[in-house]
Amino acid sequence: MTEQAAETGRRRRGSAATREAILEAATSRFASNGYGGSGVREIAADAGVTAALVNRYFGTKEGLFAEVIERAFDSGDLLGGARADLAARLARRMVFGREDAKDISRTPMLLLLRSATEPRAAELLRANLDRTFMRPLAKILGGPDAEVRAGFVAAQITGFATLDQMIQTEAFTGIDREQLAAFLTVVLDHFIG
Incomplete structure (x- = not known):
């Protein structure tokens, strides 16, 4: 049986499109219901x-989840630029989201x-975060307590994202987004140095 024949009939597609459809569906499910749900x-x-077919592409649910978080937490573009403007x-990114993403900033x-x-x-989340962001x-930070400072940067942006994107606290909804980005830059710059 071919890959296309194994699909349930919604539409025929190639392996890249099939893989992408599975990743999009998994991202939506994991974001809505969590890993266990x-x-x-x-x-x-x-x-x-x-x-x-899902198992053929990803092996297990765990493998699928690992791929989903790899994509969702990709921060390579952020860490690749000059250190001087890293905080900004x-x-x-935290205030305005990804420019190349279609309404997935909360994912x-x-x-x-x-x-x-x-x-x-x-x-899996911890391993991904350590490998792709913290280390x-x-x-980049170097110097004394670099790992601890990196942890504080991650804590600040995670806490900010929780209040801004999830809880949508009034403190952040009533302020100009550029001003909010400027305030967050100052906080992050304290740990980045």
């Missing part, structure tokens, strides 16, 4: 494929909040 069958149905780049926070209480999901940031 999302099943491979439901994700497959959302993507218009079979559960066997981070602040602007990383939803994944974090809805899955962090699941032991295996928390382990590279600590290397």
Whole structure:
């Protein structure tokens, strides 16, 4: 049976499009229901494929979740620029989201909040965060307590995102977004130095 014949019939597509459909469906499910509340069958149905096809591409639900968080928490573009404007780049991303993303600015926070209480999901989140953000940031920061300072940067942006994107506190909704980015830049710059 071909890959296209294995799909449930919503539409025929190539392997890249199938993989992308599965990732989009999984991202939506994990962000809505968390790791524990999302099943491979439901994700497959959302993507218009079979559960066997999901497993063929990603191996397990754990492998699928790892790929979802890899994409959602990608911060390589933020850490690749000059250190002098790192605080401003981070602040602007948190306040304005990704320019190249289609209305998914809340997805990383939803994944974090809805899955962090699941032991295996928390382990995957921690490993991803350490590998893709904390260690590279600590290397950029250098000097004494670089790892601790990187942790404080992550704590500040995560706390900000929780209040701004999830809770939508009045303190942040009533202020000009440029001014909010400027305030967050000052806070982050304290730890970045």
